[in-house]
Amino acid sequence: MPxxxxxxxxxxxxxxxxxxxxxxxxxxxxxxxxxxxGVIEPADMTVKFKLDTGALTSSMHAEDIERFxxxxxxxxxFKVALEDLKSDxxxxxxxERPLERDLRVRGAGGSEERPVVRMDVCIAGQRLNEExxxxxxxxxHYPVLLGRRTLNELGNVDxxxxxxxxxxxxxxxx
Numbered sequence: 001m002p003x004x005x006x007x008x009x010x011x012x013x014x015x016x017x018x019x020x021x022x023x024x025x026x027x028x029x030x031x032x033x034x035x036x037x038g039v040i041e042p043a044d045m046t047v048k049f050k051l052d053t054g055a056l057t058s059s060m061h062a063e064d065i066e067r068f069x070x071x072x073x074x075x076x077x078f079k080v081a082l083e084d085l086k087s088d089x090x091x092x093x094x095x096e097r098p099l100e101r102d103l104r105v106r107g108a109g110g111s112e113e114r115p116v117v118r119m120d121v122c123i124a125g126q127r128l129n130e131e132x133x134x135x136x137x138x139x140x141h142y143p144v145l146l147g148r149r150t151l152n153e154l155g156n157v158d159x160x161x162x163x164x165x166x167x168x169x170x171x172x173x174x
Contacts, residue, residue, distance in 0.1 A: 030124065032154060033161035037085060038123035038144060039169065043093035046085040046167060049123055050142035051157045057103060058150045060119060061143035062134035067099065067115065074099040076115045078134055082143050095119075103133045122169035124154055 038049035062078040069075065076099050081092035097117035104113050114133040121128050121144070130150045137143050151157060
């Protein structure tokens with residue numbers, strides 16, 4: 001190829017090549033960071049959510065977990081007490097939810113059974129009703145962990161980014 005054509009061709013080819021990823025991803029799901037702010041509803045608690053592609057099921061901090069029966073069905077009563085990121089104050093709420101199932105979790109320290117309930121959360125402008133296993137996560141940095149089942153509803157996770165969205169789920173986003 002003559003040098004004059006190369007000088008015209010190379011910049012044009014380079015411009016096209018660098019623009020392709022932008023247009024190629026225009027229809028793909030949003031990219032979220034591995035840590036985002038989310039809201040536990042209806043308590044309106046804004047807390048850190050860890051988006052964990054290594055976990056299948058989501059998990060939420062819970063204390064005083066108590067199983068009970070209501071109208072012949074298994075239910076779970078538990079308390080969520082966390083520091084709200086908006087107000088910098090401790091917010092505590094007691095929830096009662098039907099038991100969806102029990103989850104057996106195996107780890108280096110053995111295995112344990114955790115109750116799984118449905119909870120409403122808001123993340124990235126999207127309101128979700130998802131399954132969460134309940135566990136005391138007070139010794140963890142992130143009180144809510146979103147697993148792959150939930151992430152499937154949200155989009156891709158970019159492990160190099162954090163706090164890419166706001167958890168606004170006003171009525172026009174719901």
